[in-house]
Structures are given as C-alpha cells and as structure tokens.
Amino acid sequence: MTVSTTVLDELRGIVGRRNYTHDPAILETYRYSLSHTAIHLGPFFDVYTPRGAAVVLPGTTEEVQEIVRLCNRERVHYKASSTFWSAQGYPSQDDTVILDMRRMDRILDIDERNLFAVVEPGVIAATLQAETMKVGLNTHIAGVGCSASILAGATSFFGSGPSNLYGGHAFDNLMAMEWVTPTGDLVRTGSAGAGLGWFSGEGPGPSMRGVARGFLGSKGSMGVYTKCSVKLFGWPGPRAALPVTGTVPAYRVDLGPQFRSYTLAFPSWTAWADATQLIWEAGIGYIAHRQFNMFGRDLKFAMVKILTDPDGTLEDLAPLLEQADVQAATADMTRDFQIVVAAQTMRDMEWQEAALAEILEQTGGWKVQAMLAPDIHDWSLLYLVRLGHKNLNLVFGGSYDGAFGLLGPIDFGASLADDAAAFKLEWEKKGAIVAAGGDAMMGPIGGQGGGGSGLWENFTCFDSHDRASTEGTLEFFTAVSRDFMAKRGLGVGMENWNAAARGSDGYATPKAERDAMHLATPQPDVWRYQARIREALNPNDLGDAYYETLEDA
Amino acid sequence: MALIDYAAEADRCSACSGCKWVPYDQVKSWRFAKNCPSVSYFNFNSHSARGRYALTRGLVRDEIEITEGVEEVAFSCLTCGACDVSCKVCRYNLEPGEMVRELKTYVVEQGHENAVLRATVDTVEQTGNPFGKPRAARGDWAAGLDVPRLPAERAKVLFFAGCMYSYDEQLQEVARQSVRILRAAGVDIGILGSREMCCGGRWAGAGHKAEFERMAESNLKAWRAAGVEEIVTSCSDCFHAIARLYPPLGSAFTVTHTVDLLGQLAAAGSLPWRSEVPMTVTWHDPCHLGRQGEPYVPWEGEEKKVLNQVVTFDPPKPRGNGAKGVYDQPRDLLRAIPGVELVEMERIRESSWCCGAGGGCREAMPEYSAWTAGERIEEAVATGADALVTACGWCERNFLDSTDATGEQIAVVDILALVERALAAPTAPESMTPAGEGTAR
Numbered sequence: 001m002t003v004s005t006t007v008l009d010e011l012r013g014i015v016g017r018r019n020y021t022h023d024p025a026i027l028e029t030y031r032y033s034l035s036h037t038a039i040h041l042g043p044f045f046d047v048y049t050p051r052g053a054a055v056v057l058p059g060t061t062e063e064v065q066e067i068v069r070l071c072n073r074e075r076v077h078y079k080a081s082s083t084f085w086s087a088q089g090y091p092s093q094d095d096t097v098i099l100d101m102r103r104m105d106r107i108l109d110i111d112e113r114n115l116f117a118v119v120e121p122g123v124i125a126a127t128l129q130a131e132t133m134k135v136g137l138n139t140h141i142a143g144v145g146c147s148a149s150i151l152a153g154a155t156s157f158f159g160s161g162p163s164n165l166y167g168g169h170a171f172d173n174l175m176a177m178e179w180v181t182p183t184g185d186l187v188r189t190g191s192a193g194a195g196l197g198w199f200s201g202e203g204p205g206p207s208m209r210g211v212a213r214g215f216l217g218s219k220g221s222m223g224v225y226t227k228c229s230v231k232l233f234g235w236p237g238p239r240a241a242l243p244v245t246g247t248v249p250a251y252r253v254d255l256g257p258q259f260r261s262y263t264l265a266f267p268s269w270t271a272w273a274d275a276t277q278l279i280w281e282a283g284i285g286y287i288a289h290r291q292f293n294m295f296g297r298d299l300k301f302a303m304v305k306i307l308t309d310p311d312g313t314l315e316d317l318a319p320l321l322e323q324a325d326v327q328a329a330t331a332d333m334t335r336d337f338q339i340v341v342a343a344q345t346m347r348d349m350e351w352q353e354a355a356l357a358e359i360l361e362q363t364g365g366w367k368v369q370a371m372l373a374p375d376i377h378d379w380s381l382l383y384l385v386r387l388g389h390k391n392l393n394l395v396f397g398g399s400y401d402g403a404f405g406l407l408g409p410i411d412f413g414a415s416l417a418d419d420a421a422a423f424k425l426e427w428e429k430k431g432a433i434v435a436a437g438g439d440a441m442m443g444p445i446g447g448q449g450g451g452g453s454g455l456w457e458n459f460t461c462f463d464s465h466d467r468a469s470t471e472g473t474l475e476f477f478t479a480v481s482r483d484f485m486a487k488r489g490l491g492v493g494m495e496n497w498n499a500a501a502r503g504s505d506g507y508a509t510p511k512a513e514r515d516a517m518h519l520a521t522p523q524p525d526v527w528r529y530q531a532r533i534r535e536a537l538n539p540n541d542l543g544d545a546y547y548e549t550l551e552d553a
Numbered sequence: 554m555a556l557i558d559y560a561a562e563a564d565r566c567s568a569c570s571g572c573k574w575v576p577y578d579q580v581k582s583w584r585f586a587k588n589c590p591s592v593s594y595f596n597f598n599s600h601s602a603r604g605r606y607a608l609t610r611g612l613v614r615d616e617i618e619i620t621e622g623v624e625e626v627a628f629s630c631l632t633c634g635a636c637d638v639s640c641k642v643c644r645y646n647l648e649p650g651e652m653v654r655e656l657k658t659y660v661v662e663q664g665h666e667n668a669v670l671r672a673t674v675d676t677v678e679q680t681g682n683p684f685g686k687p688r689a690a691r692g693d694w695a696a697g698l699d700v701p702r703l704p705a706e707r708a709k710v711l712f713f714a715g716c717m718y719s720y721d722e723q724l725q726e727v728a729r730q731s732v733r734i735l736r737a738a739g740v741d742i743g744i745l746g747s748r749e750m751c752c753g754g755r756w757a758g759a760g761h762k763a764e765f766e767r768m769a770e771s772n773l774k775a776w777r778a779a780g781v782e783e784i785v786t787s788c789s790d791c792f793h794a795i796a797r798l799y800p801p802l803g804s805a806f807t808v809t810h811t812v813d814l815l816g817q818l819a820a821a822g823s824l825p826w827r828s829e830v831p832m833t834v835t836w837h838d839p840c841h842l843g844r845q846g847e848p849y850v851p852w853e854g855e856e857k858k859v860l861n862q863v864v865t866f867d868p869p870k871p872r873g874n875g876a877k878g879v880y881d882q883p884r885d886l887l888r889a890i891p892g893v894e895l896v897e898m899e900r901i902r903e904s905s906w907c908c909g910a911g912g913g914c915r916e917a918m919p920e921y922s923a924w925t926a927g928e929r930i931e932e933a934v935a936t937g938a939d940a941l942v943t944a945c946g947w948c949e950r951n952f953l954d955s956t957d958a959t960g961e962q963i964a965v966v967d968i969l970a971l972v973e974r975a976l977a978a979p980t981a982p983e984s985m986t987p988a989g990e991g992t993a994r
Binding site: 019021023024025026028029030031032033035036055057083084085100102103107123124126127128129130131145146147241242244247248249251253299310311313314315316317318382386387388389390391392394395396397398399428431432433434435436461462463464465466469 | 561564565566567568569570571574576577578579580581582583586596597598599603604607608610611616617618619620621622623626638641642643644645646647858859860861862863864865866867868869870872874875876899903
C-alpha cells in the first residue's frame with residue numbers, strides 16, 4: 001500500500017507545511033542502521049530500517065490526535081519517536097508515518113514539594129537534570145545516557161542505569177500520563193485523569209500504566225504519549241548549574257567533600273557480589289555502576305587516561321597498554337565497580353565513608369588509587385552524575401551491542417561472570433570484535449531502586465563499516481545465545497531481545513517466527529494478555545511488533 | 554577530500570543526536586542547551602550532522618538525489634562547527650565539521666547552487682567584496698590615518714581589514730581603532746587598501762570552493778608582492794580563513810587576531826590604561842575565533858585498526874575538537890580593562906551559539922540567520938550585561954541587525970571600542986558606541 005497524496009496533504013494540513021515532509025532524501029535521515037547498535041538485534045551489515053512515508057513534527061497533543069485519527073481512518077501505520085535512538089524508535093514496515101516529537105519539548109512543571117516533574121516527549125535527561133538541580137532535586141538517568149528522552153524511557157522502555165540506586169528504573173518513576181490512544185482518543189491516567197494534578201500514576205483516576213506500556217514498554221507501538229510526570233529525587237549538590245571545569249572533552253567537576261567517586265575492586269566475584277549486597281543493606285551510595293569496564297577489562301584504565309587527557313587520542317591506546325603504571329592500575333581494577341557516595345551533611349558523609357570502609361574490610365575489597373587522582377576522580381564524578389559521555393560505548397569502531405545480559409540476583413550474575421568473559425575472549429581471538437580482555441561486562445549494581453538485583457551486559461564493540469567485523473559479531477552473538485545462554489538454561493540473551501520484533505531485513509519479523517519465539521519464553525501468557533489489550537485498544541493494529549503479542553488461542 | 558571520502562564515517566555515525574546539543578556536561582538549563590541552529594530552527598533530523606551523514610551515505614551510494622530538501626539542508630548549515638565539538642566528546646574517529654562543509658561543496662559542484670549565493674560570489678569575484686562596492690574604495694576607511702599603504706610603502710605587519718570592516722559604515726570604526734591602537738602600541742603595521750581581496754572564507758563555507766581558492770590566491774599573490782611577514786586582522790572570519798583554509802593552498806603566512814595580539818601587549822604592560830570603562834559586558838565567542846580558531850596542523854595519513862577493530866590513524870591525527878581556540882585572550886583582555894565586569898552566557902567557548910551569519914546563511918536564508926542571531930541576543934540579555942562584546946564583523950553585523958529589528962536593550966560592541974576608550978585620556982562620562990559608531994542602547 002502506498003500512502004495517498006490526499007492523506008499526505010491532510011497530514012501537511014494538520015501540522016503545517018514547515019513541519020511536514022515526504023521528500024525522499026529527508027526521509028533517508030529517518031532510517032537507522034542495523035549494522036551498528038540496534039539494541040539488541042543483529043547486527044546486520046548494511047541493513048536499514050524502512051523509509052517512512054512522511055515525517056510530521058506535531059506541536060500539540062491536539063495535532064497528535066488528529067494525525068492518529070487520520071491514520072486510523074486511512075489504515076496507515078504510524079510510529080512516534082522522541083530522540084530516534086536505536087532501531088526500536090523507527091518504522092518496521094513500509095509506508096509508515098513518522099511522528100518526530102522533537103517540537104514538544106517543554107518541561108511543564110517541576111513540583112519541588114511533591115517531588116515530580118511533568119515533561120513532554122522531547123525533554124532529555126540532561127535538560128531536566130539541569131533544571132531540577134537548581135531546586136535541589138535530581139532525575140534518574142537511564143543507562144543510555146542523558147541524551148535520551150525522559151518520557152520515552154518512562155513510558156516506552158525500561159530505563160535502567162547508574163542512578164537506579166537512588167532512582168529505580170525509569171518505568172518505576174512513571175506517574176501520570178497523557179496518552180493519545182492507538183485510535184486517537186485522549187486519556188489522562190492516574191491523578192491527572194481525575195483532574196487532580198500529576199502526582200500519582202495509580203489514582204485517583206485510571207491506573208493504566210501496565211495496559212499502556214505493556215512488558216518493557218510499548219516502544220512507540222501503542223499510540224503516542226504526549227506528557228507524563230516522573231518522580232524526582234534529592235540532590236545533595238549545589239542548587240545551580242554544575243560547576244564544570246576542564247578542557248573539552250576532559251570535563252570534570254569538583255563538588256566538594258560531600259561527593260566522592262570511587263572505583264572499588266575485589267579479590268573475587270563472590271566478594272564483589274557480597275559488597276554490593278552490603279552496600280544495599282547499609283543504604284549507602286548515590287550512584288553505582290560497573291561503568292568503565294564497558295571498554296573492556298584490559299583497556300579500561302588506558303581509556304580513562306585517554307579520556308581525561310584533552311590531547312588524548314585512540315592512537316595513544318596501544319602505547320598506553322605497554323606502560324607499567326597503566327598495566328598495574330588495570331590489574332588493580334579487574335573486578336570493579338564505580339560508586340558515588342554523596343551526602344547532605346558531612347556527618348552523613350562520614351557515616352557512609354565509615355560504612356564503606358567496613359564493607360571493604362569485610363569483603364577484602366579496596367579503593368583503586370589510580371582512579372583517585374584528582375583529575376580522574378572529578379572526571380569520573382561528572383561522568384556518573386550527568387551520564388553525558390555514554391556514547392563512548394561507540395568510540396572504537398562506531399558500534400557496540402550487549403551480549404550475554406542478565407537481570408537478576410547479583411550473586412547469580414557474578415557466578416557466571418568468569419565463564420561469560422572466557423567465552424567472549426575466545427571470540428575476540430577471531431578478530432571481528434575489539435580485543436578487550438573478554439570481560440567487558442557493565443551495568444548497574446542496583447538493578448532496582450535501592451538494590452536487590454544487578455544487570456550484566458557484556459559490551460561487544462565492532463566496526464559497522466566493515467562487513468567482516470559486523471558479520472563476525474553476529475556470529476558471536478548467535479554463539480552466545482546457542483552455546484552459552486541456552487546450554488545454561490539462561491533464556492534469551494540480551495543480544496536477541498528484540499529479535500521478536502524486527503528481523504534481519506529491517507522489517508517486522510514474520511508472525512509465525514514471532515509466535516514461535518513468544519511461545520518459547522517462560523511466561524507466554526504475558527504476550528497473550530497483550531494481544532487482548534491490543535485487540536481492544538488498537539483494533540486496526542497500526543503499531544508494530546515492538547508491542548509483543550501472541551495470538552495462538 | 555571529496556564526499557566519497559566520508560562514506561566510512563557515514564556508516565560509523567551512530568545517529569546518537571549528540572550533534573544537536575552542547576556537550577551534555579555543559580548543559581546548564583533547558584533554554585540554552587541546544588547547539589545547532591540548523592536543526593533547532595528546521596527541526597528535522599536531516600538538518601543536524603547525523604542527518605547530513607545520512608544524506609552523505611545516500612548520495613555517495615546513489616540512493617537519493619539532490620532534492621530541494623537536500624539543498625535546504627546543505628545551505629542551512631552555518632558551518633559553525635558546534636556539531637564537531639559535541640560529537641568529538643565521545644567520538645575520536647569522525648570529522649562531522651569537515652563532512653558538513655564537503656556536503657555543501659558537493660551540492661554546489663553538482664550544479665545545485667543557491668541563486669543568491671551564486672550572485673553574491675560573482676559579485677565578490679567582480680568587485681572583491683560581497684556588497685558590490687567599488688574595489689577602489691576598499692581602503693577608504695583609512696582615510697586620514699597615518700598608515701603605510703603596501704606595496705608602495707613597507708611595513709612588517711599587514712593589517713587585513715576584511716570586507717565588513719572595510720565597507721560597512723557602522724563598523725569601519727573598528728578597522729580604524731585597530732590601526733590606531735596597534736600603531737600606538739608600537740606595531741609596525743600597514744594596509745593593502747584596494748589591493749586587498751575578500752578572504753573568501755565565507756564562500757568556502759558556502760560550498761564555493763573553486764571561487765574561494767581564486768580569492769585566496771589573489772591575496773597570497775598580493776602579500777608576497779608586498780613583502781608581508783605577518784598578518785593581523787580584527788575579523789574572526791578572515792582570521793579563520795587565513796589561519797585554517799589558506800595553509801592547504803600553500804600559504805606560510807602567520808596570522809594573529811587583534812584580540813590575541815592585544816592580549817599579549819596587555820600582559821607585557823604595553824597598553825597603558827588611562828580611563829575606566831564602567832560596563833558589565835558579556836563575551837560572544839565567534840565560531841571562527843573560538844572552536845574553529847585552533848592552529849592549523851597538517852595531517853596526511855591513513856586509517857589503521859588496532860586491537861582488531863579500534864579505528865585509529867597512522868600517523869596520529871590531530872583532534873581538532875575546539876579545545877585550542879582563542880578563548881582566554883579576549884576574556885583576559887576584558888578583565889584587564891579598568892571598570893569592565895565580565896559576565897558569562899551559558900554557551901561559551903567551544904559550546905558557543907553561532908551568530909547566524911556563517912556559511913552564506915546571512916545572504917541565502919536571512920530569516921533563519923536573523924532568528925539565530927536573536928537566540929544569541931536573548932542569551933546575552935539573560936546575563937544582565939550592558940553590552941554584548943565580540944570581535945568579528947559578521948557577528949556584529951548580524952547582532953546589530955537583530956537588535957535593530959527586535960529593539961532588545963543591549964549594545965553590540967567590538968572589543969576594540971572598549972580597549973580604545975580605556976587607553977584614552979579620561980573624559981566626561983558618555984555612552985558606549987555600538988560596534989564602532991551609532992547610538993547606544
């Protein structure tokens with residue numbers, strides 16, 4: 001089916017000439033490469049998501065409603081995206097109308113007393129954080145980084161990250177929503193639905209969070225979210241813009257004695273896991289993540305040296321790896337994670353420091369001294385607080401994706417860490433992926449607010465411009481699923497999380513394949529239930545397979 | 554380089570959208586967090602560096618044609634380099650700043666010229682300036698100044714006035730102030746007058762590479778004939794062209810921006826301050842003085858992978874990420890002027906927001922260019938400063954036009970006006986002259 005000129009004219013009429021295009025060249029800039037990080041799918045060399053039929057830039061909820069109603073009337077697929085990051089935010093079938101939500105980018109309210117903010121889709125974490133800090137509050141920033149849409153993380157995906165420790169997951173923080181349903185009706189959920197403000201997601205007013213989001217978020221496939229409120233958290237730092245210093249790109253921040261950024265290391269994975277448990281029990285720490293290991297166990301300290309040197313380049317990497325001090329620091333932080341300890345008062349800070357010291361004593365852990373050099377400390381602190389360098393995961397060859405991937409009890413992940421690293425190390429020897437030392441696992445040590453679980457993701461970096469590298473990476477991912485995850489009964493690896501929604505050609509996976517995958521999951525009834533929801537709320541099925549369903553009954 | 558040379562980068566651009574924002578660490582508010590005027594105004598992905606990479610990919614593969622949309626994308630790029638800074642916070646093997654220029658050149662060379670720019674460049678080639686003013690009148694701004702005219706007379710240092718300071722009646726005073734201050738400080742300075750040609754930098758940024766090279770050759774020939782050893786200019790646009798674009802054409806001339814030279818003189822105690830200038834000012838970093846004002850470092854080499862798939866270069870490639878621009882010198886100079894209080898905008902140094910005049914946009918897309926200037930004026934007003942101070946004729950012209958149109962109550966002043974006033978004998982209090990002449994706001 002091709003979208004008719006009449007429909008395109010109507011779309012243009014809704015948003016205005018300036019906010020509409022069907023120029024094929026401009027549409028080309030709304031495609032996404034499956035050759036690099038497709039979170040988590042592929043990679044498939046030289047494959048792109050389908051070109052849309054038109055792009056519209058709505059400016060109001062009313063315009064969104066009109067677009068959605070028109071699409072329903074004409075049975076035209078549509079997909080909304082806020083920042084167009086990862087394949088999930090792009091069409092997976094031809095002739096899709098793309099809603100670029102960029103113009104709806106206002107922070108509508110920051111309620112200091114009730115600790116929430118109301119935002120539109122285009123608000124990214126960096127801007128919300130900058131504004132909330134001015135009133136002593138902070139927002140959770142998902143692991144994808146502060147470039148991501150706050151609303152998208154909360155309504156449409158998962159939102160795990162370093163600040164889970166204080167902020168839980170993004171979806172935990174979702175409160176009231178303004179939702180243009182798949183057929184164009186307007187629903188306000190939670191307290192907003194009762195006309196009482198935006199302070200609650202679960203009432204008074206309709207509690208629709210599970211229905212609207214589905215499992216892991218609906219990823220632009222069940223209508224369009226136009227506003228939402230998210231929880232905010234205390235910020236013990238200055239009520240002002242972050243006092244950033246340093247020369248680009250080695251920015252850093254000194255937040256005084258009530259903020260310390262540590263890299264903690266341990267003699268064994270058991271000790272590592274015990275320490276995280278004790279940190280949760282003690283209730284200390286503000287941010288915690290195994291962050292810089294994303295560069296790889298063997299490369300991380302050399303990369304920190306490069307990134308904290310304004311003149312550093314990747315050409316420095318090989319010589320740095322030969323330096324004795326770099327080798328010593330690298331060895332010192334083999335099993336590590338980063339933690340930011342922060343406090344409102346020095347008394348609280350001293351207590352947290354004392355508790356941390358006791359935890360290290362109990363577990364045999366230590367603070368990595370090389371990471372406490374002032375420039376490195378202040379760089380690391382800024383990195384973790386703002387999460388503004390997350391695209392460094394693409395620094396080597398332009399692409400990465402996560403293999404292995406477990407979300408669960410921290411001991412469980414830790415017990416598999418050595419095996420996962422050894423498995424990857426063998427594949428690194430084949431040459432398709434960056435030789436990083438096998439263990440490039442990273443993730444939050446507080447997978448839930450305050451702790452309770454961890455997330456493990458073994459970063460695998462490759463070159464999206466290189467067919468052999470990209471296809472070799474795909475072979476590795478296939479092997480992870482087949483020879484590592486399946487053999488241990490670990491379920492679907494992160495490398496295949498989105499394989500049910502989009503196939504190797506960039507289009508939606510055929511239904512039979514999807515059904516087979518969903519049937520093989522531990523709880524297929526989840527997808528059956530979602531099928532019923534879609535049938536009721538999205539009768540014309542104008543989203544895509546990212547809202548996952550199983551219709552076998 | 555040709556567009557095809559950016560094919561690998563186009564594949565390796567991860568479309569993260571970092572090119573649309575100031576470096577995230579530098580985000581200080583919701584209001585002033587964006588960095589790219591083009592995507593901020595037009596809003597489509599295509600108008601950002603990530604979009605331009607996608608267009609590059611499509612064009613070199615013959616998967617798309619140059620449509621009206623592509624022309625708009627190409628010609629709306631101010632070549633301000635903000636995308637390049639932000640991208641390189643996390644990427645060490647992409648050159649978006651070079652790519653966006655090459656895309657524009659490619660569009661022009663494929664015959665898709667912007668009619669206004671074509672006419673303007675023709676005018677420059679005919680008259681030596683984009684305003685169509687007589688070539689013979691180029692040195693008239695110096696009438697009455699006791700300054701040697703090269704090549705008939707000799708001077709060690711050439712003051713290169715540039716088109717805006719040569720012809721714009723409101724801004725000519727900046728050129729005169731430059732000469733007066735430098736000569737008073739003992740700099741052996743001369744001018745070329747009617748033998749000076751437009752530096753051409755703006756037209757290189759507008760995609761007219763061949764014409765730019767002819768303009769550059771004309772200047773290089775005149776400088777060699779005049780026995781020039783060094784060049785000083787007060788225009789950041791000219792500074793960038795001579796410092797960064799001329800060396801690949803074989804130029805060995807060194808160029809210094811006046812603020813840099815005056816900063817050195819002030820530090821050496823060679824600027825005898827005699828008066829207070831009681832003003833609160835904010836400094837606008839011109840793109841071509843700041844992030845694009847880094848020293849030119851030639852590089853020729855090839856890609857080399859290490860550790861299997863880490864893309865590096867052999868020999869090591871200079872970063873060129875805006876770190877070494879001319880940022881501190883004007884600020885130090887302002888702080889040295891008695892009475893001046895410097896307050897900063899949110900987007901400064903490598904994160905500075907463009908004035909909107911670059912890349913031919915002032916000529917080709919005046920409404921968009923004016924909007925871009927207005928955004929900066931609004932940011933300057935938010936500081937509470939009395940004046941927006943800068944050191945580029947094109948920035949000043951765009952800002953002055955903006956304040957004229959909007960009535961914003963902030964003066965637009967060249968830094969030399971403050972310097973000359975502080976060097977002069979004390980007089981009765983008077984209002985500051987915006988950018989040289991005119992009325993204070």
